[in-house]
Amino acid sequence: MIVPFLAGLRDFAVAPLTWTLIFLNMGFYFITSDPRPAPTAKESFFEVRNLQRTGVYYRQYLGMKDLPEPHELVLWGGKAMRDPGFVTAVPEFPFRGDADEIKNWRAEVSKLRDQTGARAVTKFGLPRDPAVAVQKPLTWITYQFMHATPIHLLSNMVFLLLFGIAIERLAGSLTVLLVSLLGGIFGAYFSMKLDAPSALPMVGASAAVTALIAFYLVYEPRKNVRYYFFFSPFQGFYGEIYLSKWWILPLCLLPDLVNFVTEFIPSPAQLIGQTVATTAHVGGALFGAAVAIAHRRFIGEGEYDRSGPDLGPTENESLI
Template structure:
């Protein structure tokens, strides 16, 4: 379930300078610094296994974990070993710097390094793996470094992690920066991230897993958003399975929900890689920062900005009403509202697809017309075209109502998708007619060109011959 405060719309009167700076720094660090982590990992693990260190050190590593009473971790690593995932196990072993220090002290007692190469090579491998961004600058509870409480906020575990965090930061951050000021926003943002990292480290004090990401900081920003508006009723966007829409509620009413949701997830999703406690720490810090500032009567919040009425997009308001009907299972009312919006604003793909989805529930009224409107729609994007293809496949009984011109146009458009089997089926329908469509030869030529690009010579030659016979 996603619930995001959306009371304010972006405007250049309150340019979010610090927000843009933070987003830019995160993107630059990910693509120009963290991009080398994969190569470092590959080189280190390949060298470690090819020289033979893993087979020699694995028994020693197990004894080391036993000496530390890390029974849960040992059981987890034994499972990985039984699965034969030695690369992952090598990473866990190499990323444990305490184990390396243990080896340095006990190497003469535990392993015969003369059989597997010089110790200098082992040190070089360790240095390379430890230079990976998450190990060098992420928060490691078992080796907590105060510097990493700042640096981990600008690192991410992948493109999806980065994009997701930056989306939530931008959606919530610009309003918070406008309300509390540039410098205070930056300081409060960093403090929230520090709090998130600290709570994560305290709860997972023996864990070797590094924390990276701006989630704690962003949770703090979301809490600050609620704190800025306090008990004022503001707009929230929600997405719960198929239910999407907006509602209004006192801002601070959602804070216990946010924190409770993170705590519930922490105790129920025990195998998740999400740092729920970092989120919780951020929420608590962000709300406390605003609360303490207000209690001290500091002029933290720009009340004029908070109270400023926001112009609501009429189109968005109408869509919100439609989704509100859907949420309440009032499908007839939702359909009526969709038809009104189409009549007033014109047909867009999203509106036509929404109308089709509502009519599909009972397949009544204008269901056939809703299909035809989708099939014949012009100027659509590839993702929209993919949806239209699925609509076509889901409704074989409706194919007969598309005339030859419309069938050919649809087939032509579908030939631009990565999988052109549906386009080919449409061609077959037209080719089976005794009287061939005047443009069918051009359609055949199109399919020939597509198959040539797919390096399918048989299909390319087939459609080339058909095109030659028709043109």
């Protein structure tokens, strides 16, 4: 395991904006999280029989006449409930089949929509349908503070802490604020332009975080920075090392780039739909890199605090 450690962990006085963003994300999560346990598969609309039935109706909605295998219908049903056009059309569309079954199914879909609409993730998450998103401008900001799970929150906060502190020392608090928030907005816009509309709202600070990572990587690309490695608890197999900034690319950004490319390769798995907005991550990274290039050209590179532990030598300097 090797991770960029950069400026390390600093207190609030050194990086007030970064810590404020972290506290806001954590506070927003605990305030808006639903303490009730998630329903089991049998209690949920998304049990196999319902998904198969939904898959049949969705293929009718799309004008498809053939009927695939039952396991494929489950995938079609999952895709159906992510299609905002289909979900909206459910009450009035002339589905073919048993009238009572269709009536009961419509009631279940309506109940699911009511339950989903009452959740905080729907209120504060960013709609992936551009026509709806423009009518809820505040969600372009609030979605960046919403997280689906504790792991989702923790992973984003770790990277926000490491890269936010480093950038705040390097280029100031305002830079962290603008790059993260505007990177999150641009990442969401980029995702909407490339991905199909979805009934699932977009949540998470990932686009903002990848914007910060890309900014840090491009801003002073020739700097060597501190990494922490751990391969075993034995002496010599863990510790700190200074390496090129470009190790950040495979360690932090390459997985998103690979997922971004594979999204455009046709496969049956695409029926499931994307639950992770990889395109938003890539959009955030592109924004962060562009801002770093503009900052270097028009404002100039920042100066490191020479007492900081993240300052490694440049490529033309030696480690002593």
